[in-house]
Amino acid sequence: xxxxxQNLVFLAVLLVVILGASIAxxxxxxxxxxxxxxxxxxxxxxxxAVSMNxxxxxxxxxxxxxxxxxxxxxxxYGVLTIPVDKRAGVYQxxxxxxxxxxxPEVFAGFLGDSLGSVVGMLAALLVGGLLxxxxxxxxxxxxxxxxxxxxxxxxxxxxxILRAFFQWNALGPITNGSNLLKSYPDFAHATSYIILAGxxxxxxxxxINSTYGRAFKAIRDDEVAAEAMGINLAKHKRMAxxxxxxxxxxxxxMLAMYNGTIAAASFKSTMTYxxxxxxxxxxxxxxxxxxxxxxxxxxxxxxxxxxxxxGVFLGIEAPGVFKNGFRMAVFSVIIMVIVxxxxxxxxxxxxxxxxxxxxxxxxxxPSK
Amino acid sequence: xxxxxLKVENVTMQxxxxxxxxxxxxxxxxxxxxxxxxxxxxxxxxxFNVVTGVYQPTNGAVWFQGEKIIENHPQGKMKSQYKGxxxxxxxxxxxxxxxxxxxxxxARTFQNIRLWKxxxxxxxxxxxxxxxxxxxxxxxxxxxxxxxEAAQRANVQELLETVGLADVKDELATSLPYGKQRRLEIARxxxxxxxxxxLDEPAxxxxxxxxxxxxxxxxxxxxxxxxxxxxIEHHMNLVMNISERIYVLDFGKTIAHGTPAEIQSxxxxxxxxxxxxxxx
Ligand SMILES: Nc1ncnc2c1ncn2[C@@H]1O[C@H](COP(=O)(O)OP(=O)(O)OP(=O)(O)O)[C@@H](O)[C@H]1O
Ligand SMILES: [Mg+2]
Numbered sequence: 001x002x003x004x005x006q007n008l009v010f011l012a013v014l015l016v017v018i019l020g021a022s023i024a025x026x027x028x029x030x031x032x033x034x035x036x037x038x039x040x041x042x043x044x045x046x047x048x049a050v051s052m053n054x055x056x057x058x059x060x061x062x063x064x065x066x067x068x069x070x071x072x073x074x075x076x077y078g079v080l081t082i083p084v085d086k087r088a089g090v091y092q093x094x095x096x097x098x099x100x101x102x103x104p105e106v107f108a109g110f111l112g113d114s115l116g117s118v119v120g121m122l123a124a125l126l127v128g129g130l131l132x133x134x135x136x137x138x139x140x141x142x143x144x145x146x147x148x149x150x151x152x153x154x155x156x157x158x159x160x161i162l163r164a165f166f167q168w169n170a171l172g173p174i175t176n177g178s179n180l181l182k183s184y185p186d187f188a189h190a191t192s193y194i195i196l197a198g199x200x201x202x203x204x205x206x207x208i209n210s211t212y213g214r215a216f217k218a219i220r221d222d223e224v225a226a227e228a229m230g231i232n233l234a235k236h237k238r239m240a241x242x243x244x245x246x247x248x249x250x251x252x253x254m255l256a257m258y259n260g261t262i263a264a265a266s267f268k269s270t271m272t273y274x275x276x277x278x279x280x281x282x283x284x285x286x287x288x289x290x291x292x293x294x295x296x297x298x299x300x301x302x303x304x305x306x307x308x309x310x311g312v313f314l315g316i317e318a319p320g321v322f323k324n325g326f327r328m329a330v331f332s333v334i335i336m337v338i339v340x341x342x343x344x345x346x347x348x349x350x351x352x353x354x355x356x357x358x359x360x361x362x363x364x365x366p367s368k
Numbered sequence: 369x370x371x372x373x374l375k376v377e378n379v380t381m382q383x384x385x386x387x388x389x390x391x392x393x394x395x396x397x398x399x400x401x402x403x404x405x406x407x408x409x410x411x412x413x414x415x416f417n418v419v420t421g422v423y424q425p426t427n428g429a430v431w432f433q434g435e436k437i438i439e440n441h442p443q444g445k446m447k448s449q450y451k452g453x454x455x456x457x458x459x460x461x462x463x464x465x466x467x468x469x470x471x472x473x474x475a476r477t478f479q480n481i482r483l484w485k486x487x488x489x490x491x492x493x494x495x496x497x498x499x500x501x502x503x504x505x506x507x508x509x510x511x512x513x514x515x516x517e518a519a520q521r522a523n524v525q526e527l528l529e530t531v532g533l534a535d536v537k538d539e540l541a542t543s544l545p546y547g548k549q550r551r552l553e554i555a556r557x558x559x560x561x562x563x564x565x566x567l568d569e570p571a572x573x574x575x576x577x578x579x580x581x582x583x584x585x586x587x588x589x590x591x592x593x594x595x596x597x598x599x600i601e602h603h604m605n606l607v608m609n610i611s612e613r614i615y616v617l618d619f620g621k622t623i624a625h626g627t628p629a630e631i632q633s634x635x636x637x638x639x640x641x642x643x644x645x646x647x648x
Contacts, residue, residue, distance in 0.1 A: 203509065210508040211517065214491060215498045221484035228420065228478075230470035230499025230560050239505060285486075349486065 010353045018194060026189045034303055037258075039190040042298035044254045047197040049278040049290040050204055051247035056276075057285040057349075058208055059240040060220030061144070062152045064272050068159030069245040070252025071166060071267035072135060073128030077253035078181035078262045079174055080124040086183040091176055098173035103127075104185055121185055122196075125253040132249025133242045135162075140238040156269055166264035181262040193254065200247055205287060207243065216240050220285075281338055283345030288352040293345070301331060370397035372434075373564055373596045374419070379428035380452030381414050381620075388414040390620035391453045392428075396564070401590060401597040403607045405631075406617035407641050412600045413479055415617070416566055419598075420476050421469040427452055429462075432472060433563070438462050471499050475562035477553040479569045479600070483541040489552055490537040493524045496559035524559060530592070531555045531585070547578045551585070558593060565589075567599040571606050583609050604642065608632065616641065 022039065029035055048066060055061050080103045082090055091097035104120030111119055143154045169177045187193060207213050215236050218226040227233050256262045278297050282289030306327065338346070347355070374396040381389040389411040396402045404412050417423040419430055421438065426446060430438035441458040442450040464472075475496075484492050497520045503513035511517075528534040531551055536544060541552060550570055557565055570586070571579045583606045590597050601607050607614065608628040616624040616631060618640045624631060631637055 206511065207505070207509045210505075210511075211494075211498050211501050211503070211513075211520075212505045212508050214487075214495045217487065218484050218495045218498075221486055222482050224422075225478070225482040225484060226495075227466045228422075228470060228476055228482075229496040229556065230467045230475075231495075232465070232467045234465075243505075 007353045010356070014352075015198070018198075019191065022189075022191045022194050026191050031188045036190045038299055038303050040193045040258045041255075041302065042295040043190070043193040043197045044251055044258055045275065045278060045294040045298055046291040047200055047254065048248055048251035049275050049282065049294050050201050050287055051244045051251060052275050053279050053282075053284065053287065053290045054204055054208065054216075054247070055240055055244035056279060057283075058213065058220060059216040059237065059244075060223075061237060061240065062148050063155040063241065063244075064152045064269070064276070065155030065159045065245070066248050066275050067267040067269060067271040068155075068162040069132040069135065069248035070255060070271065071159070071162055071264060072132045073125070073249030073252030073254075074256035074262050074267070075166060075175055075181070075264075076128030076131050076249070077121075077124045077256045078184050080127060081121055081184040082181065083183065083185075090181060090183055091173065093179060094172040094176065097176070117185060121187070121257075125196075125250050128253040129246040129250040132252070133246040136242045136245035137238070140241045141234075144234070144237045144241060156272070159267070159269065159272065163264050163267050175264065178263070178265070181256075182260060184257075186257045186260065193258075197251075197254065200250060201287065201291070204243075204247060208287070212236070212239070277335065279345075281335065281342075281345055283347035283349060285349035286345065286347035286351055289345055289347030289350075292347070300334070301327070370399070372396070373398045373432065374598065375431040376415070376419065377429045377431065378454040378457070379415070379418055379425045379430065380450075380454075381411070381418055381423060382426040382446065382450065382452060385449065385451075387451050387620050389418065389425075389617075392617075392620075392622060394615050394622070394625070396596055396598055398563075398596055399590070399594070400612050401586070401599070401610050403611040403614045404598065404600045404617065405602070405604075405607055405614060405641065406623075410617040411620040412617055413568055414620075416476065416568055416600065419469075420474060420566065421464050421466040424463045426450060427454060427458060429458060432469075432474065436462060437464060437469065437472060467499065470560055470562070473561075473563040474566060475557035475560040475564075476566040477550070477557055477568055477570060479572065481546075481549050481553055483549060483553060483556070485540075485542050487541055488538050489533055489541050489544065490524060490528065492541045492552060493527060493556050493559045494520060496556045497524065499560055527555055527559060530589075531558075546573050547582075550574070550582070554585075554589070558589065562595065564596045564598060567597065567601075569600050569602065571601055571603045574603075576605075579603050579606055582606065586610055 025035060025039065048070065052066050055063050079099055083102050084100065084105060088096040102120070103124045104117035107120040107123065108116030110116070139158055143151060143158070146154055165171070166175045167178045171177065215226070215231050218229070218231060219233060219236060223233060278293045279290055281297065282291070282293030372395050376392050376394045379389060379392045380387065392415055404415060406412055414423065418425045418438070425438065425440050427441050427450065429436055439458055439460045439462040442455060484495065487495065501508070501516065503516055507513045525534065528537050531554065533548065533552055533555060536548070541549065544552060554567065554570065567586070571582050574582060586597060586599070587610055589595060611628055614625065614628060614631045615622055616637050623640060624634045624637050626634070632642070
């Protein structure tokens with residue numbers, strides 16, 4: 001079978017298995033169950049990690065602005081979807097806020113309640129992505145001229161400034177200042193998250209395997225050669241930056257959805273580091289690596305190791321040791337071990353189908 | 369009457385106090401194979417870098433296919449430091465980036481091979497086709513450019529067959545033996561559809577047998593792709609065999625130019641360069 005077709009079959013099987021499993025989980029468990037929470041959060045993190053990988057892993061641009069773009073997406077989502085009759089309560093210090101409509105309600109007006117609100121929610125996520133992309137377009141020109149570490153510092157600084165800006169009281173009628181945005185809608189089912197994030201990741205995969213994605217990889221591998229072969233560096237770097245930011249923006253909107261509340265203060269650089277960690281653990285330059293790593297990361301930090309903070313872990317009761325903060329300590333050790341033993345992350349720059357192919361090739365080899 | 373494809377006019381490249389290329393003047397006609405030779409550090413690679421837009425010359429101009437594409441004059445601090453000639457004769461600044469120059473119809477190889485390490489042989493060549501892509505990022509992502517993509521892939525396959533690399537097309541570029549990597553770099557340059565091909569020491573590190581093959585190969589692709597070839601080389605057999613004309617640089621200055629026969633009997637060239645390489 002041709003490599004292309006093999007990949008397609010593999011993806012199709014994977015898709016059916018994942019969707020089947022998530023539909024089953026949704027049907028069996030209540031939406032507040034920890035399993036659903038973990039799947040939702042991991043799905044969002046997977047999307048954001050993949051978007052970061054597109055830039056850092058595939059284009060070779062070391063940017064740390066992810067939290068900033070996620071913040072733009074999160075606020076866009078919240079601001080545009082809070083139901084009109086809840087706005088007086090949410091924006092209680094700002095006279096009910098400046099915006100007097102809610103996208104899900106607007107769309108419900110002509111598409112009917114259920115379809116309309118879904119379309120409205122998706123539209124709000126899209127606006128968040130576009131806003132993030134617009135911001136990336138604006139800052140891309142000056143920032144992308146900087147080399148490696150300076151680019152990292154500049155983007156990190158940008159995200160911090162944005163966070164401070166969104167907490168500014170003068171913007172309160174829109175951002176609610178340093179108060180929470182809340183009462184906006186969420187998708188109840190983990191399956192909805194998986195379908196949405198899955199579709200977006202699929203888009204990134206298509207991009208990476210297109211002629212533009214190949215140009216990004218050429219820039220990553222050797223910028224001088226790429227430029228000599230006619231690839232406009234400024235244009236392509238900016239393009240990668242804008243696209244990556246778009247997906248980070250949508251991811252930020254989905255994270256807001258998942259959290260149920262939005263506060264600018266939570267989009268700290270620690271969030272960017274967390275995502276960077278996922279990218280590194282999964283393998284810089286591997287999409288499937290980012291996805292696997294974000295599920296492992298969220299699953300262990302939110303669920304598996306929870307007990308380390310609350311007294312009981314694996315049935316062992318030791319409230320003296322297993323108390324607040326111990327989880328993070330154990331977690332850090334695990335991460336260090338992973339980074340030490342898997343220098344290039346779990347997947348290196350390979351994808352899942354590549355690994356399966358390698359194994360089957362190895363099996364064939366001795367018989368020759 | 370042959371038509372000039374490349375004209376380098378009074379080009380001086382000065383780095384700080386070092387004049388790497390000193391008032392270079394040369395003309396290359398369509399379809400010619402012209403060599404640039406000279407001892408190490410003579411300024412040959414620097415001349416290539418100026419022509420392809422990597423360096424902005426300190427003074428002078430470059431014409432390509434009848435159009436002035438590069439021009440500069442000493443500016444800022446360089447105004448007082450400039451040691452070259454023709455100061456004050458150029459007033460404009462034309463500084464295209466290397467990718468733009470490539471899209472105008474020049475493609476090059478590098479003295480130190482610069483293939484894309486994580487890419488296969490096939491993809492290395494395919495990526496060079498990107499600069500000829502007409503589809504935008506949306507149509508490429510949504511696969512609305514299947515026709516163009518298929519045409520490019522077919523073209524790359526054909527190119528790899530022409531240069532004899534089709535059997536290793538799925539290998540990683542850097543896993544190839546040295547000689548094949550050089551050949552791959554040439555194939556990659558060809559994929560960008562140049563009129564003028566610039567080769568920086570294509571035979572470096574090759575044994576006599578490989579060098580001989582390469583000599584024939586360069587002549588071959590010149591005819592097949594209707595190219596003009598401008599090359600830097602230290603292997604004198606190759607240079608004398610295929611060049612129609614030769615320019616000789618020494619310490620940035622052009623000390624001679626002419627046919628291979630003229631160059632071989634030029635006293636200055638023998639003193640400055642040929643005498644040295646023959647026993648090297
Ligand atoms: N970017 C630069 N900055 C400063 N000096 C430079 C730069 N590039 C080249 N030079 C200097 O210009 C001179 C010519 O170098 P160049 O690489 O062009 O030589 P070359 O003729 O290609 O030599 P070789 O045969 O060894 O490749 C050298 O003295 C070199 O140190
Ligand atoms: Mg050189």
